[in-house]
Amino acid sequence: MSERNGEVRIGVYICHCGVNIAATVDVRAVAEYAATLPGVVVARDYKYMCSDPGQEMIQQDIRDHQLNRVVVAACSPSLHERTFRNAVERAGLNPFFFQMVNIREHDSWVHSDREAATEKAKDLVRAAVMRVYFHKPLERRRVPVNPDVLVVGGGIAGIHAALTVANSGKRVYLVEREPTIGGHMAQFDKTFPTLDCAACILTPKMSAVKEHPNITLWTYSEVVSVDGSVGDYRVVVKRKPRYVREDLCVGCLQCIEACVFKEAKFDDEFNLGLSKRKPIYIPFPQATPKVVVIDPEACIQLRTGKCKKACLEACAERGAIDFEQKETYEEIHVGSIIIATGFQTFDPRRMPQYGYGKYPNVYTTLEVERLVNASGPTGGQVVTRDGRVPESVGIILCVGSRDERTNRWCSRVCCMTSLKLAHLIKEHTGAEVFIFYIDMRAAGKGYEEFYQRVLNEGVHFVRGRVAEITDWAMDPSEEGKLIARVEDTNTGFVRRIPLDMVVLAVGLEPQFDALNVQRLFGIGCSMDGFFLERHPKLAPSPTYTDGIFIAGVCQGPKDIPDSVMQAGYAAAEAIALADTGFFELEPNTAYIIAEECSGCKTCIPLCPYQAITFNEEKKKAFVNEVLCKGCGTCVAACPSGSIKQNLFEDEEIFSEIEGVLAYA
Amino acid sequence: MPDKPKVAFYWCASCGGCEESIVDLAEDILEVAQAVDIVFWPVALDFKRKDVEAMPDGSILATMVNGSIRTSEQEEMAHLLRRKSQILIAYGSCAHMGGVPSLANQFSREQILRYVYEEAPTVVNEQKVRPQPRHQYDGTALTLPEFRGLARSLDQVVEVDYYLPGCPPTPKLLKQAVLTLLSGELPPRGTVLAPDVALCDQCPRKETKPTDLQISEFKRPHWTQIDPEKCFLAQGVVCMGPATRSGCEAQCIQGNMPCTGCFGPTSRVRDQGAKILSALASPISAREPEEIEKILSGIPDPVGTFYRYSLAKSLLRAKVTR
Incomplete structure (x- = not known):
């Protein structure tokens, strides 16, 4: 090997990550061990390898010790591989002479036995040292980026993202599956904590979308297929028949x-x-x-x-109505995609103890939004399904949230929504309002102040999870009422509170078809089913699929301002990508050695990116390296071993395996 | 003619087919015999082990050993011939990769001996007598070679210079190999003396393999009327061609039988069986576990199918019975 790549001089750096790694792994011992491995010229440990001084240390060593390989044992490569590759590159080394070892997520964070964790770190470092020995210099390739952007979902997040991108001069396709944009926000009456009316702030943005010269709005439409990759996604959109021609209808009704x-x-x-x-x-x-x-x-x-x-x-004059309309398909090419497909609310029938669907006067928060709305079904009159103005209303929090039996997460909006509805119900009816809560969460600008305001308005707060809603009266005062049975944990009593109306503050869940959307776009989702961001803190909108961004509640529960912020962030990422004009691809692509290929075609149907084609003239397969995402499927499957993958060549992988299995 | 290069042939755990393939050189064998001195060839010439022991070390130019290594005697012969030869060639699938005899590595030594000497339906052995490495008879000590725990390829016992693949190697490859050796222009040590491209490259049915192969049923060759023009895999018949080195000129295919993999994998593959498995698993058209199970039932002996000639040299190597 050394004949081929010259003398190999490896530098190994073990990061403390503050105490994240150092508390569980004896980093000094790992560095001392690494120094004894063949080819290792220098091995050090340092508090924060990713910091400026840490990176400078590597660069200095490259210069002083003529290092030509670098191994950093620190956190996940998804966090800092790029950081260190860049650092190595700035010191004049090819960035792919670098190998990262994850001794945080894979070691210190998942173990408590310091001795064993230290041994594991040594094993992992040894594997990387043995692998990096075989690394080759590689070049990153650039692909051009189509500046057009697809936004999927026309709720407030999608609307805001679309407008922001369109305002920067890029063409935007906004696809919404319902007949109108607006999403859940259009159903809200007022917004917390300022109580401005949702429609007043949303509908101008909706018409701005409609009027924007750079936005192509396709409602009642769904994305059915996505091909290609960052810079050039080919997307097919199904436009469902509304049996009314959009170009002729003027909305005269x-x-x-x-x-x-x-x-x-x-x-x-x-x-x-x-x-x-x-x-x-x-x-x-x-x-x-x-x-x-x-x-x-x-x-x-x-x-x-x-x-x-x-x-x-x-409609005879305009002829907009067309019973013969069929679904149509539009194919578009875009450079990036923003997914803002929103959420569904928890179905409270899953908690039968609250009687939703059984007692007509049990509502969800979303239904009450419509009831208090001036253009809602009752013209803004809060009346129960049996036509009475309620004198007492109970709002139950955390229905389908913070609950081991349903959804474990906090839906983040229900406390504030309930405070808002308590205020509005009181304003509309003068009823006594009870809020049954576990904890009140009012973190946000002006939120705590709003909570204080509602407290002062005389809303009753009962701390306790309601056991059940029943219509079984125990005394005449309870006749005809719904009774909330609840332990008031502040006073220690079990109470029976008679109510005319019960409102269930239902939590936010991933859309019913989120899994399909996830597969369609090739993105990940977290344990709870919300789409997975690339990094929970530092990249909360990009996904692991380059050129695809997520915004709004599809990524996790959040309120309107947070959705708008994330949508703006996603838009900024898409604009930055479009303005850069190119995307640097990782060089870890597969390639076929033509003279070794037998033309057996095994690889061709396996490629998830359609990157492999069969050349009928030469009777061999070829990989289009621009389409290849480096998944390695074809490499593993090639029955004659004639497909190789940069950074994952056999000798690299086998040395790594030998390294991790060798006993020190 | 003392100056002719010396050549030897030897057999270990093998069926005799490799010996036959040497005879299959037909008239060409005369050409070979003219060029070299055959100093040791137990199947054809009456030389004994002591004759080999008497030769100076390194005095044989090339020895071709076929068969896998199963007994202590074969081990000893391998070491002896290694010492006496400048070039040692593993001849045929068994010496190359363990071959069919190494399929026995799925069973322990005890299981094999018990079955062969006690349980096989054709055996009558009420005393349950088994061969013993040493036995006293009439005051004389009789010995038998010891039966080792594993069948091994030749290179798992001694260093091997070249490999001639095949079950058996074709006369054409043998002739080429001999001419190469005599030419003195030797390929790098460890080379398998056959093309390093998979068989599909030479397959006359290559055109008929679809790019979107879908397998909804595996058929064993004797279960079905095989279309003599169409790719076997496209007919649901397991063909090892994609994972097997070419050089056989697709003889089985031309006889309307699928490739069984005797030439072994290309130089770039460590495990032939694993490779064909990964190539065959994906085209299975079913998605539900029960349907997949049903399709896989068409391959009743996966090890015997995918590792027919290569178990000893595979990553699996043997099954540990405890």
Whole structure:
């Protein structure tokens, strides 16, 4: 080997990571051990290798000791591999003469036995030393980046991201699966803690999207396939038939008036079934685009073909209604993608003790948002399903949050939402309002102040998780009421609190089809099912797939300001990528040695990126290195061992295995 | 003719097919015999071990040993011939990779002896007598070679210079090898004297392999009418061709039988069986465990299928029975 690559001179650096590593691993002992390994010229430990002095130490040693290989044992390569490669490169060495060893996540953080953890660190370092010996100089390749951006999801996060990118002069495709953009925010009445009306701040942004010359808005549409990679994603979008031509409809709504259904009798999704709509409808008056849609499940013409089609007559002049409309597919090319697909609320039927679906006067927070809204199903009158103005209302927190039986995470918005609704209900009805809580979480600008305000308004706070909601009255005062049975942990009593209306503060969950979206775009998700960011602190919007960013609640529960901030961040990343104009690819790609390839075609269908093609003339397979993401599938599968992968060549991997298994 | 280079042939745990392949040189054997002196070839010429022992070390130019190494005697002969020869060639799959005899490495020595001498359906052995390495008979000590725990390839016992692959190697490869040796232009030590590209490269059915191979059923060759024009894998018949070195000129394929892998893997592969496994696992069209199980039931003996000739040299090497 040394004949081929000259004399190998390795520097090994063991990071303390403060006490993250040093508390569990004897870093000094690991460095001393590393110094004894063949080829190692210098081995040191240092408090923070990633800091300036740490990087400078490596660079100095490269100069002083003519190092030509560097191993750093520290944290995860996903955090600092690039940092150290760059440091090595600045000292004049090819950055791929560097190997990183993870002795934090893989060692100190998961072990408590100091001696064993130290031995493990030595094993891992030895493996890296033996591997780096065989490293070759590699070049990063650049691929051009298409400046166009796809935004998936038209809630507040998607809207904000789309507008920000579009304002920078880039073309944006905004794809929303519902007939209108707006998302959950459009359903809210007011927003905490300032109580400005959601519609007043959202709808101007919605129309800005519609009017923006750089935004192509496709509602009632879904992404069905994603190919390619950073810089050049090829995306196919399915545009579902709304049976109304978007280019002709002006939103006059006369068709709705004319529909043969004189009474609206189908559940109105926007109002969560609290009101009814017709088969031809518009989700809400400010829907964007302001285009009606026909529900094929409800429409007589679409179901049976035997309707007198009054809507068609009403629209005869414009001819916007088209019962023959079929789904269409649009293919677009974009350089990056922002995913902002939002959330669903917890289905409280999963907690039958609260009687949702059984007692008509048990509501979810989202339903109450519609009830208190002036353009909601009751015109802003808070009345129960049996038509009474409630005199006492109980709001139960953490329904489907912070609960081992359902979702373990805190949904972050329910405390503030409940405080807001308590205030609004009191304002609308003068009812006594009880909030049943575990802990009140009011962290945020102006949030604690709002909490104090609601406290002073006389809302009752009962600390305890409600055991059940029942209609079983124990005395006449409870007749006709819902009773919350709860242990008030502040006083130590079990209480029975009669209520006219119960509101369940339902938590936020990943969308029902989040897993499909995750697979479609090739991104990861964390244990709870929310999409996985590249780093929880330092890269909370990029994903592990280059050129794909996530924003809003699809990444994890957050409120409107946080969603907007993350959306702006995602947009900034997409703009930066587009403005740079190129993306540097990792060189860990696969390549086929043509004279060794037998043309057996085993590799071709295995490539998840369609990077391998069969050359019919030469009867050999070829890897397109721009499309290759370095997953190694073809390398492992090639039955004649004729595919190699940079940074993962056999001798590198086998030496690493020998290194980790060798006994010191 | 004292100046002719000396050549020897020897057999260890083998079937005799490799010896046959030397005879298969037909008239070419005369050409070989003219060029060299065959100093030791137990199957054909009456030389004894003591004759070899009497030769000076390194006096044989090249010895071709076939068969895997299973007994103490074979071990001794391997060491002896190594010492006497300048070039030692592992001849045929068994010497090269352990061959079919090394499939016995799936069983312990005890299991093998018990089955062969006691349990096999054709055996009658009420006293359960087994061969013993030493036995006294009429005051004379009789000995037998010891049966070792594993069948090994030649290079797991002594250093080997070249390999001639195949079960058996083709006469063409043998002739080429002999001519190469005589030419004095030797390839790097450790070379397998056959092309280093997989068999598909030479396969007459190459065109008919689809790029999106889907396997919904594995058929054993005797279960099905094999289309003589179409890629075996496309017919659901396991063919080791993609994972096997070429050089055989696809003789089995031309006889309408799939490749069973006797030439072993290319130089770039450490484990032939693992390679064909990873190549065959992905095209299986089923996604549910039960369906996959059903498809895999078409390969009742995976080790015997994927490691037929290479178990001793594979990463698996043997099964440990405790």
